[in-house]
Amino acid sequence: MTEDILLIPGPVTISNKVQRALGTASISHTSPEFAAIFARVLKNTRLVFKGGETSQPLILAGSGTLGWDVAASNLVEAGEKVLVLSTGYFSDSFAECLQAYGAHVDKVRASLGDVVPLSEVCEALQGTKYKMVTITHVDTSTGVLSDVKSICEVVKKVSPETLIVVDGVCSVGCEKLEFEAWGIDYALSASQKALGAPPGLSVSLLSERAVKEALTRKAPSCFFASLKKWIPVMRNYDNGKACYFATPPVQLVNALDASLTEILDYGLDARVAKHWTTSDWFKNRITEDLGLELVTNSAEDSAHGLTAIYVNNPAEIIAALKKSGIVIAGGLHADIKNQYIRVGHMGAVACEPSLQHLQSCFEALKAFAGGMQA
Amino acid sequence: MTEDILLIPGPVTISNKVQRALGTASISHTSPEFAAIFARVLKNTRLVFKGGETSQPLILAGSGTLGWDVAASNLVEAGEKVLVLSTGYFSDSFAECLQAYGAHVDKVRASLGDVVPLSEVCEALQGTKYKMVTITHVDTSTGVLSDVKSICEVVKKVSPETLIVVDGVCSVGCEKLEFEAWGIDYALSASQKALGAPPGLSVSLLSERAVKEALTRKAPSCFFASLKKWIPVMRNYDNGKACYFATPPVQLVNALDASLTEILDYGLDARVAKHWTTSDWFKNRITEDLGLELVTNSAEDSAHGLTAIYVNNPAEIIAALKKSGIVIAGGLHADIKNQYIRVGHMGAVACEPSLQHLQSCFEALKAFAGGMQA
Structure with a gap:
């Protein structure tokens, strides 16, 4: 393929x-060799999400989006109420997925570039009994970082029966996330972001309560995403035994095994901290050196795996950087689609000192600095 | 991973x-480079299925199973009637998927090792108006090959409005299939069988009529498998333009590009013929030289990508072959699960003369011939 420097918010540059x-x-998906690899991947997934021993990891062929279907078709019945905390395009798409399966969705919507105020979460939960609340940890469309810990505290206090679902597609591996300690019921992610693997895997974790909910409810309104089908399969692989429902993508699982091992060898907390340092450095260069404005309204609410930057000529900048071999992304949020660019800095790009990709990106942006202010 | 010879009915040995x-x-899924790769994959998918110009290919992250969800959630409404022609485990699982989405399923069931008699298909269609009929071209559990062409003729004659859906997971690339000429509405396959790629992609084709059905029906009861979401994306990539709904697995698509190119360079008809010759050779050795019985009752109804063989000690044989570095599969059909073995011979193993894997397998089986008769 190409030798471009890849700096979009996923797929990210993978390590050698x-x-x-x-x-x-290809190897047999039912061989002892693959069963051992899959068992290790499941155990390491639990560690990377900071899940407890009773939590159930789930690795499926698919994209991050498939995790929404898992939640919508296994953890809510048609007509049940879900509260969606919306911080952008991806929160709204998750809401659309829930509605496709028949859930009744209420939204609390943040202002552009902001998080949903905790008081509004509290108020919504006091007014209505919700089966589930969804939090988009990082909305990749804007780079807004939600305070999952504080939201979980509010839910536990006001409505402890409500299932807490976290979209961690752009957060697991680069933001602080404590599945067990914060009482999360389902956290979903994807292989191609801070987990540092190629795209093609839905990677997620279920609490004991979510597993029970999925196994005891009536037949799910899906098949490929059915937890009644997958939980026994994952439990078997977790114990090193092969089990069949649908053929797992053996090479992608092997690649995820390598990336999870890299993350844990580095140290999960150290890896998250390194993403934060990298992100701070880049955001400071962008705002202080180039005088540009971020889409996120405060440093505290800004994601550490990507940076969304207002510019007055996004298409021109993206094209110019592409010419010099650097690939960044355009806007995705409907309200400001053609007013900003997004630079991803997850995985190897943030953590491998030999890769000076983000520095190169900054230098390239600097060359255009004169005409960039939006 | 391992250096074992892989002879299961998928995943198959991939070429170098x-x-x-x-x-x-990893490269950007919205880059011109990836758009060009994806456009070629879509066009070549159409060729490998022998679809017409108006047919719509669909490449999704997932396994073959996901194709069932696509059919069940986009082409039938809850309560509508589907006729399932059942030749084994996979036909029955497809029926279960249809039911999960609310379809009313009637089954015509073949005897073990046989196809469904055409007269029974005709009778069922005359008695009831079906929205859809499903045919499992090759049921990988038994190696039974259905006569899709003749079934299509019956459907077109008796009930032309009925949508024809073909599960070609274990057939596309190694059996005769003519999507356009036979009037198929949806044919689904997977990357890891006769298409010769790694597992992780659902590869399928929709007729113009099926596309219309999917786009005009009420909102589908799914999200990740929603054709309303995917058809515009595929149409854009088909025209060389990137489009986003969920991140495609860029490396798997690149691998499928290589394998589809290999198939078309070889010549599709020649490649299917080569699978037939290989299969005939192996089946003759098994029945004539070793005196063993196949699960399929006639040569005419036997698949060419795998061979299912009755033996009296499957677990022992599988373990012995594994010891000598050859991986074959066990039974999957509930009625005879522990009475047979399955040997896959799709893709490189059937078509690359340098690979003598199937010969090695035959020699290894021959060494156990004395105790194998079931």
């Missing part, structure tokens, strides 16, 4: 080790 | 070219 683990021969 | 195309860096 991960790339080698990907480019391997 | 395909493996190299898999082990590449």
Whole structure:
């Protein structure tokens, strides 16, 4: 393929080790060799989400989006109420997915670039009994970082029966997330962001309460995303035994094994901290050195895996950087789609000192600084 | 991973070219480079299924199973009637998927090792108006090959409004299939069988009539498998333009590009013929030289991508072959689960003369011939 520097908010640049683990021969999905790899991936998924021993990891062929279907079709019945805390495009798409399966969705919507105020979460939960609340940890469309810990505290206090679902697609591996300690019921992510693997896997974790909910409810309104089908399969692989429902993508699982091992060898907390340092450095360069404005309204509410920057000529900048071999992303939020750019800095790009990709990106942006202010 | 010879009915041994195309860096899913790759994959998918110009290919992150969800949630409404022609485990699982989305399923069931008699298909269609009929081209659990062409003729004659859905997971690339000429509405397959790529992609084709059905029906009861979401995305990529709904697995698509190119360079008809020759050779060795019985009752109704063989000690044989580095599969059909073995011979193993894997398997089986008769 190409030798461009990849700085979009996923797929991210994969490490050499991960790339080698990907480019391997196919092996049998029911072989003891694959069962051992899958068992390790499940255990390491639990560690990377900081889940407890009773939490159930789930690795499926699919994209991050599939995790929404898992939640919408297994943890809510048609007609049940879900509270969606919306911080952008991805929160709204999750809401649309819930509605497709028949959930009744209420939204609390943040202002552009802001998080949903805790008082509004509290008020909504006091007024209505919700089966589920969804939090988009990082909305990749704006780079807004929600305070999952504080929201969980509010839910536990006001409505402890409500299931807490966290979209961690752009957060697991680069933001603080404590599945067990914060009492999360389902956290979903994808392989191609801060988990540092290629795209193609839905990677998620269920609490004991969510597993019970999925196994005891009436037949789910889906098949490929059915937890009644997948939980026994995952439990078997977790114990090192092969089990079949649908063929797992063996090479992608092998690549995820390599990337999770890299993350845990580095140290999960150290890895998250390194993403924060990298993000702070880049955001400071953008605001202080280039005098540009971020889409997020405060440093505290800004994600550490990407930076969304207002510019007056996004298409021109993206094209110019592409010419010099640097690939960044355009806007995605409908209200400001053509007014900003997004730079991703997750995984190897943030953590491998040998990769000076973000520095190169900053230098390239600097060259255009004169005409960039939106 | 391991250096075992892989002879299960999927995942299959991938060629060196395909493996190299898999082990590449991540690139942006919206880059012109990826759009060009995806456009070629879509066009070549149409060719490999023998679809017409108006047919719509669909490449999704997922397994073959996801194609069932696509059919069940986009082409039938809850309560509508579907006729399932059942030749084994996979036909029955497809029926279960249809029911999960609310379809009313009637089954015509073949005897073990046989196809459904055409007269019974005709009778069922004359008695009831069905929205859809499903045909499992090859049921991987038994190796039974259905006569899709003749069934299509019956449907067109008796009930032309009925949508024809073909599960071609274990057939596309190794059996005769003519999507356009036979009037199929939806044919679904997977990357890891005769298409010769790694597992992780649902690969399928929709007729113009099926596209219309999917786009005009009420909102589908799914999200990740929603054709209303995916058709515009595929149409854009088909025209070389990137479009986003959920992140495609860029390396898997690149690997599929390599394998589809290999198939078309070889010549699709020649490639299918080569699978037939290989299969005939192996089946003759098994029945004539070893005196063993196949699960399929006639040569005419036997698949060419795998061979299912009755033996009296499957677990022992599988373990012995594994010891000598050859991986084959056990039974899957509930009625005879522990009475047979399955040997896959799709893709490179059937078509690359340098690979003598199937010969090695035959020699290994021959060594156990004395105790194998079931």
